[in-house]
Amino acid sequence: MDTLLEIKGLRAGVEGREILKGIDLVIRAGETHAIMGPNGSGKSTLSQVLMGRHDYEVTGGSVTYLGKDLLELETHERALEGIFLAFQYPIEIPGVNNVYFLKAAYNALRKHRGEPEIDAMDFLAMVKEKARLLEFEDDFLRRSVNEGFSGGEKKRNEIFQMAMLDPRLAVLDETDSGLDIDALKIVAHGVNSLRRKDNGFLVITHYQRLLNYIVPDFVHVLVDGRIVRSGGKELALELEERGYECVEQHAAA
Amino acid sequence: MSKATDATIDHFVKQDYKWGFTTDIEQDSLPAGLNEDVIRAISKKKGEPEFMLEWRLGAYRKWRGMEEPRWANLRYPTIDYQSIVYYAAPKSKKDGPKSLAEVDPKLLETYEKLGIPLHERARLAGVAVDAVFDSVSVATTFKAQLEKAGVIFCPFSEAVREHPELVKKYLGTVVPPGDNFFASLNSAVFSDGSFCFVPKGVRCPMELSTYFRINAANTGQFERTLIVAEEGAYVSYLEGCTAPMRDTNQLHAAVVELIALEGAEIKYSTVQNWYPGDENGVGGIYNFVTKRGKAMRRAKISWTQVETGSAITWKYPSVILQGDDSVGEFYSVALSNMRQQADTGTKMIHLGKNTRSTIVSKGISAGHGQNSYRGHVRVARGADGARNFSQCDSLLVGDKCGAHTFPYIDVQNPTAVVEHEASTSKIGEDQIFYLTARGIELQDAVNMIVNGYCKEVFRQLPMEFAVEAQKLLGVSLEGSVG
Ligand SMILES: Nc1ncnc2c1ncn2[C@@H]1O[C@H](COP(=O)(O)OP(=O)(O)O)[C@@H](O)[C@H]1O
Ligand SMILES: [Mg+2]
Numbered sequence: 001m002d003t004l005l006e007i008k009g010l011r012a013g014v015e016g017r018e019i020l021k022g023i024d025l026v027i028r029a030g031e032t033h034a035i036m037g038p039n040g041s042g043k044s045t046l047s048q049v050l051m052g053r054h055d056y057e058v059t060g061g062s063v064t065y066l067g068k069d070l071l072e073l074e075t076h077e078r079a080l081e082g083i084f085l086a087f088q089y090p091i092e093i094p095g096v097n098n099v100y101f102l103k104a105a106y107n108a109l110r111k112h113r114g115e116p117e118i119d120a121m122d123f124l125a126m127v128k129e130k131a132r133l134l135e136f137e138d139d140f141l142r143r144s145v146n147e148g149f150s151g152g153e154k155k156r157n158e159i160f161q162m163a164m165l166d167p168r169l170a171v172l173d174e175t176d177s178g179l180d181i182d183a184l185k186i187v188a189h190g191v192n193s194l195r196r197k198d199n200g201f202l203v204i205t206h207y208q209r210l211l212n213y214i215v216p217d218f219v220h221v222l223v224d225g226r227i228v229r230s231g232g233k234e235l236a237l238e239l240e241e242r243g244y245e246c247v248e249q250h251a252a253a
Numbered sequence: 254m255s256k257a258t259d260a261t262i263d264h265f266v267k268q269d270y271k272w273g274f275t276t277d278i279e280q281d282s283l284p285a286g287l288n289e290d291v292i293r294a295i296s297k298k299k300g301e302p303e304f305m306l307e308w309r310l311g312a313y314r315k316w317r318g319m320e321e322p323r324w325a326n327l328r329y330p331t332i333d334y335q336s337i338v339y340y341a342a343p344k345s346k347k348d349g350p351k352s353l354a355e356v357d358p359k360l361l362e363t364y365e366k367l368g369i370p371l372h373e374r375a376r377l378a379g380v381a382v383d384a385v386f387d388s389v390s391v392a393t394t395f396k397a398q399l400e401k402a403g404v405i406f407c408p409f410s411e412a413v414r415e416h417p418e419l420v421k422k423y424l425g426t427v428v429p430p431g432d433n434f435f436a437s438l439n440s441a442v443f444s445d446g447s448f449c450f451v452p453k454g455v456r457c458p459m460e461l462s463t464y465f466r467i468n469a470a471n472t473g474q475f476e477r478t479l480i481v482a483e484e485g486a487y488v489s490y491l492e493g494c495t496a497p498m499r500d501t502n503q504l505h506a507a508v509v510e511l512i513a514l515e516g517a518e519i520k521y522s523t524v525q526n527w528y529p530g531d532e533n534g535v536g537g538i539y540n541f542v543t544k545r546g547k548a549m550r551r552a553k554i555s556w557t558q559v560e561t562g563s564a565i566t567w568k569y570p571s572v573i574l575q576g577d578d579s580v581g582e583f584y585s586v587a588l589s590n591m592r593q594q595a596d597t598g599t600k601m602i603h604l605g606k607n608t609r610s611t612i613v614s615k616g617i618s619a620g621h622g623q624n625s626y627r628g629h630v631r632v633a634r635g636a637d638g639a640r641n642f643s644q645c646d647s648l649l650v651g652d653k654c655g656a657h658t659f660p661y662i663d664v665q666n667p668t669a670v671v672e673h674e675a676s677t678s679k680i681g682e683d684q685i686f687y688l689t690a691r692g693i694e695l696q697d698a699v700n701m702i703v704n705g706y707c708k709e710v711f712r713q714l715p716m717e718f719a720v721e722a723q724k725l726l727g728v729s730l731e732g733s734v735g
Contacts, residue, residue, distance in 0.1 A: 048686075076691075108693055
């Protein structure tokens with residue numbers, strides 16, 4: 001099977017403080033992995049290191065994506081190669097229209113693949129279709145990127161963008177937090193409809209709830225910058241029942 | 254800030270000045286220096302009537318007794334007013350070109366380079382262009398069409414000769430010849446500019462536009478613009494400015510007067526892109542400009558400016574809200590990068606009842622640039638129900654630049670409502686990361702953020718200028734979708 005992502009012994013931190021303390025993880029095409037862990041364990045750091053955020057210094061290990069050294073690439077190059085990060089805290093860009101922004105991102109992808117810019121009408125049709133998938137009102141699209149959006153709307157906007165850009169590897173950082181059950185179902189439906197044999201997902205969550213709707217193939221538990229346990233989807237249920245303490249003890253042992 | 258971001262910002266800040274060419278044209282100029290003889294010579298060269306000469310001399314005598322203002326947050330060496338050439342004009346066989354065909358092709362070439370071909374594009378765009386090259390107006394397009402509507406749009410010097418009664422009636426009524434040091438200097442030596450008169454009830458059928466260009470070395474440029482909109486008239490006027498790159502500073506001291514009679518509306522937009530000097534602050538235009546409008550009952554005056562050029566900018570487009578229910582607006586984007594310094598803002602003087610004013614100022618500081626907003630909102634005792642809303646935002650790009658805000662509020666009427674909001678932000682690492690994480694290159698990401706930040710102001714510009722303004726900030730146009 002195709003390996004999408006291979007993380008080996010990844011260490012990273014900020015200003016001399018180590019946050020990720022040796023992560024190993026392999027994601028193959030067609031797989032959905034979940035990473036669970038308590039607050040502050042390094043989940044968002046991992047997602048942002050994968051996306052190439054400069055604030056974090058990688059101090060050891062390697063990340064290979066589709067056979068390439070991912071750590072060599074700039075953030076925008078990673079996106080153009082098919083990696084997508086749904087942010088835990090999506091950013092507001094005042095004055096920049098949502099659709100305009102998406103079109104710029106979409107055309108950057110096309111250009112990278114040597115394709116011509118998309119026709120405005122085709123683009124609009126695509127926007128409408130994906131917006132329906134996420135049950136987005138048109139009004140959303142006319143607004144500035146994330147500006148004045150509620151927490152839930154921001155999260156839905158992330159998945160909407162993901163649907164538009166159709167990545168090979170999507171990292172969803174706590175997309176479920178702040179969503180009510182209806183919104184959660186909409187988001188999960190959006191994600192599930194994008195799951196294919198040739199792409200992969202890394203779903204980061206604090207709670208098991210999301211995994212009822214996006215059923216993972218593998219679950220990993222991240223504690224203090226290390227993956228302390230891995231297993232099938234049943235591991236999530238066990239965590240739900242017994243809490244993170246049991247694995248934390250496990251980690252200490 | 255991360256290294257990558259710094260690199261982008263550097264690139265963003267160090268974009269070359271594309272308008273820096275010079276044009277090799279024979280000049281007819283006066284020797285440097287200023288005295289009454291120079292003023293008489295200017296007046297004579299322009300074939301002015303006696304009243305104009307007297308007006309100039311009066312201004313000059315006032316100016317001699319005045320001191321250059323130094324209260325602005327600007328640093329520059331002393332200006333030697335005796336080393337400046339006060340009149341330079343492209344040489345032509347006759348007095349002036351009577352039509353486009355008579356204009357020196359080299360001049361027309363210059364305008365092509367500036368992106369304003371006088372014939373084709375102007376016609377396509379429906380813009381009537383008056384181009385001021387150094388000190389004289391070279392050509393005015395669309396004259397005939399405007400005349401049919403009763404609109405007078407011509408070089409100022411022509412207005413002085415052909416419509417002396419209008420000039421006499423309105424000149425100096427908003428910015429009097431003794432108003433301030435730079436305005437007085439301008440009043441004494443102005444050599445050309447634009448004149449526009451829109452008669453009662455007429456909606457000017459097209460956008461009017463002036464392009465100012467300083468070409469000759471060591472020459473000051475002193476345009477005088479006067480726009481009168483009679484009762485119920487409407488006019489939208491655009492002004493663009495560029496200059497060649499020179500390593501000496503050049504002085505630009507213009508005066509613009511707007512008069513909006515009852516129920517009239519004047520929209521005045523500027524894209525100022527004078528040469529800003531180089532990275533080390535060598536060269537560039539010193540831009541000391543007095544712009545003021547007077548709005549009578551139910552009239553509206555709206556200033557929109559995009560200031561990206563000049564080494565020094567000293568400019569406060571203002572509105573005297575004289576009539577009841579009159580409206581004043583000021584929308585501004587001012588970018589200071591490299592060693593540029595801008596001290597700009599507005600004055601809204603509420604005299605009439607229920608007068609309203611809006612101020613939206615977006616300052617951008619990058620490189621070693623210093624950007625100051627200076628605003629004055631005054632509500633006079635009799636201005637019952639006056640309202641003002643001011644929003645002054647500053648965006649810092651990098652950490653060697655500065656942003657300053659000096660709002661003065663002077664309210665003498667208890668029924669007035671004056672609101673002031675201000676913010677200062679650094680261009681966000683988070684925002685840049687978010688955009689690049691979607692595949693957008695750093696440079697484009699920065700441009701997109703800056704463009705978004707300025708949107709409220711760009712929206713006020715006529716389409717053609719909005720595009721130019723966005724390009725000036727290194728930004729591509731926001732899409733038509735959505
Ligand atoms: N940019 C940063 N600067 C300083 N500390 C950080 C930064 N990012 C994360 N940390 C710290 O690293 C730890 C892990 O954070 P994070 O990856 O956000 O955890 P999680 O997403 O699992 O809640 C926390 O202690 C957090 O304070
Ligand atoms: Mg997190």
